[in-house]
Amino acid sequence: xxxxxxxxxxxxxxxxxxxxxxxxxxxxxxxxxxxxxxxxxxxxxxxxxxxxxxxxxxxxxxxxxxxxxxxxxxxxxxxxxxxxxxxxxxxxxxxxxxxxxxxxxxxxxxxxxxxxxxxxxxxxxxxxxxxxxxxxxxxxxxxxxxxxxxxxxxxxxxxxxxxxxxxxxxxxxxxxxxxxxxxxxxxxxxxxxxxxxxxxxxxxxxxxxxxxxxxxxxxxxxxxxxxxxxxxxxxxxxxxxxxxxxxxxxxxxxxxxxxxxxxxxxxxxxxxxxxxxxxxxxxxxxxxxxxxxxxxxxxxxxxxxxxxxxxxxx
Amino acid sequence: xxxxxxxxxxxxxxxxxxxxxxxxxxxxxxxxxxxxxxxxxxxxxxxxxxxxxxxxxxxxxxxxxxxxxxxxxxxxxxxxxxxxxxxxxxxxxxxxxxxxxxxxxxxxxxxxxxxxxxxxxxxxxxxxxxxxxxxxxxxxxxxxxxxxxxxxxxxxxxxxxxxxxxxxxxxxxxxxxxxxxxxxxxxxxxxxxxxxxxxxxxxxxxxxxxxxxxxxxxxxxxxxxxxxxxxxxxxxxxxxxxxxxxxxxxxxxxxxxxxxxxxxxxxxxxxxxxxxxxxxxxxxxxxxxxxxxxxxxxxxxxxxxxxxxxxxxxxxxxxxxxxxxxxxxxxxxx
Numbered sequence: 115x116x117x118x119x120x121x122x123x124x125x126x127x128x129x130x131x132x133x134x135x136x137x138x139x140x141x142x143x144x145x146x147x148x149x150x151x152x153x154x155x156x157x158x159x160x161x162x163x164x165x166x167x168x169x170x171x172x173x174x175x176x177x178x179x180x181x182x183x184x185x186x187x188x189x190x191x192x193x194x195x196x197x198x199x200x201x202x203x204x205x206x207x208x209x210x211x212x213x214x215x216x217x218x219x220x221x222x223x224x225x226x227x228x229x230x231x232x233x234x235x236x237x238x239x240x241x242x243x244x245x246x247x248x249x250x251x252x253x254x255x256x257x258x259x260x261x262x263x264x265x266x267x268x269x270x271x272x273x274x275x276x277x278x279x280x281x282x283x284x285x286x287x288x289x290x291x292x293x294x295x296x297x298x299x300x301x302x303x304x305x306x307x308x309x310x311x312x313x314x315x316x317x318x319x320x321x322x323x324x325x326x327x328x329x330x331x332x333x334x335x336x337x338x339x340x341x342x343x344x345x346x347x348x349x350x351x352x353x354x355x356x357x358x359x360x361x362x363x364x365x366x367x368x369x370x371x372x373x374x375x376x377x378x379x380x381x382x383x384x385x386x387x388x389x390x391x392x393x394x395x396x397x398x399x400x401x402x403x404x405x406x407x408x409x410x411x412x413x414x415x416x417x418x419x420x421x422x423x424x425x426x427x428x
Numbered sequence: 429x430x431x432x433x434x435x436x437x438x439x440x441x442x443x444x445x446x447x448x449x450x451x452x453x454x455x456x457x458x459x460x461x462x463x464x465x466x467x468x469x470x471x472x473x474x475x476x477x478x479x480x481x482x483x484x485x486x487x488x489x490x491x492x493x494x495x496x497x498x499x500x501x502x503x504x505x506x507x508x509x510x511x512x513x514x515x516x517x518x519x520x521x522x523x524x525x526x527x528x529x530x531x532x533x534x535x536x537x538x539x540x541x542x543x544x545x546x547x548x549x550x551x552x553x554x555x556x557x558x559x560x561x562x563x564x565x566x567x568x569x570x571x572x573x574x575x576x577x578x579x580x581x582x583x584x585x586x587x588x589x590x591x592x593x594x595x596x597x598x599x600x601x602x603x604x605x606x607x608x609x610x611x612x613x614x615x616x617x618x619x620x621x622x623x624x625x626x627x628x629x630x631x632x633x634x635x636x637x638x639x640x641x642x643x644x645x646x647x648x649x650x651x652x653x654x655x656x657x658x659x660x661x662x663x664x665x666x667x668x669x670x671x672x673x674x675x676x677x678x679x680x681x682x683x684x685x686x687x688x689x690x691x692x693x694x695x696x697x698x699x700x701x702x703x704x705x706x707x708x709x710x711x712x713x714x715x716x717x718x719x720x721x722x723x724x725x726x727x728x729x730x731x732x733x734x735x736x737x738x739x740x741x742x743x744x745x746x747x748x749x750x751x752x753x754x755x756x757x758x759x760x761x762x
Contacts (some may be wrong), residue, residue, distance in 0.1 A: 205749055325536035333551040333602070334523030339515075347541045352492075384712070422541055423586040 118427035192394035216364035222303025231314025251306025358414035471656035481666035534595035545583030593624035665722035
């Protein structure tokens with residue numbers, strides 16, 4: 115087990131190295147100059163040259179990459195061109211909001227998809243199954259930006275139940291933290307939930323059709339116990355995979371929804387970094403997103419060993 | 429063989445059992461009015477090729493086929509009650525408790541993520557109200573009974589830690605958990621290699637003698653039947669075409685289909701034939717069954733016009749020996 119984790123962590127590092135090369139290459143392929151953007155209307159050739167030199171942007175690309183990499187290995191991801199603050203600090207201060215939204219949305223998604231998916235599989239072909247399938251189709255199809263705006267119009271502006279946008283930290287006011295979270299979490303969670311509902315339904319259906327379920331029925335067990343003890347423990351294995359993918363995607367930041375709700379998450383940070391050609395921040399944000407994704411995959415793999423006795427890691 | 433038991437009182441009476449499945453092309457008539465009795469302690473073999481309706485017919489005894497698309501009619505009288513008309517709760521009280529089933533493929537019929545101890549104790553806790561400790565003790569006894577070495581240590585193992593033959597032993601132990609009056613083995617040896625098959629057949633025979641339950645043994649393997657059964661039902665296209673004591677049926681088969689099945693058995697000791705005999709053709713499509721004898725297409729007799737128009741009724745040709753054909757033939761006749 116430990117050996118497996120160590121090997122996987124080495125793989126994570128290699129993957130991050132690959133990601134950093136790709137991101138670095140892409141950023142420099144795209145036209146645009148961070149220093150010029152940072153100076154804006156106060157442009158002055160002398161200051162410009164000095165800044166470019168200080169940032170090392172006049173050096174060859176390979177040299178730039180390796181100097182960034184050697185710093186990155188010590189935990190220093192550079193300094194933001196825009197604000198002059200360390201990238202690590204800029205990314206880290208976005209984490210609470212990102213994690214809050216990711217888990218809030220996942221919570222909404224799971225609360226909907228697990229019961230609805232299970233019931234629709236168990237009663238497959240029923241009216242309820244039909245309605246659930248149609249609803250999840252709608253949920254997947256409705257664009258998040260439109261849904262988000264509609265919720266703001268209805269619940270914030272018309273009914274005044276919830277704040278239209280912004281983020282309040284938990285430490286500041288737990289109640290306001292929840293109130294601000296509801297609309298963005300529901301916007302993202304309904305989409306994730308619709309996708310998950312379909313996976314839960316098909317995983318449960320798949321398990322229901324297995325021979326061991328027939329064996330369980332032949333034992334005379336009540337249907338509820340068969341679902342609980344035989345169907346669900348087997349259905350969890352594929353469901354956990356998809357939940358992991360969804361969470362990885364959510365932790366990477368949900369750009370459009372963050373913009374609509376003025377949510378200070380990673381997605382919006384990355385978007386602003388692109389607009390400002392703030393190479394170092396973008397690089398840091400992407401690396402962090404990739405890191406989260408890889409770590410969640412690792413956790414999912416470890417969960418397999420827990421859920422499925424056939425899986426053993428040496 | 430426990431031939432003496434055949435004269436006992438019937439524990440299970442099947443009357444005019446019919447099973448249909450709704451399909452897009454129309455109803456598939458898979459089982460078409462079969463009737464038989466199962467005596468206490470008896471081993472009844474139901475034989476027939478794939479698609480003859482033998483598995484469906486026994487799955488419907490406990491209503492283990494999905495309804496819809498399935499539709500079961502007729503009567504299954506067990507412990508003084510008609511199971512076809514019984515409620516789901518009543519059926520659950522019978523399943524695994526008084527009537528148990530072992531399935532074809534031990535690789536898929538056990539839950540892969542549950543320990544075999546748990547799978548074994550489950551019916552005991554449910555039907556017999558045993559405590560977990562008592563159920564585990566009984567589970568160990570059962571595993572020893574079916575010949576699993578160091579049973580106590582294997583209780584917390586998962587199915588994938590057992591070989592195919594050992595898994596089938598576990599499945600059998602599960603079937604025996606509540607001491608059923610009737611054990612149904614649905615092609616229980618088909619997925620196993622020949623040596624393991626023989627072991628499992630022997631095991632079930634031994635258990636039956638020890639525990640005195642009646643066994644319905646579904647198979648397409650006539651070699652297995654000869655070794656284990658008291659009585660045989662031959663099924664074709666959802667009907668019983670011949671029924672008799674195993675010795676009578678082997679010595680004096682009366683239905684052209686039975687004759688064909690027996691002729692296709694390789695005979696040990698005999699010179700190896702160039703090719704094994706096989707019955708030409710395929711069984712009929714259950715959605716478009718012919719109006720007359722379902723075997724007409726493949727029959728080597730079929731001289732009578734009645735073959736095409738009338739379904740032959742099951743009639744007695746000798747004590748305990750029934751056949752459904754318009755002909756009076758014996759193995760010696762041309």
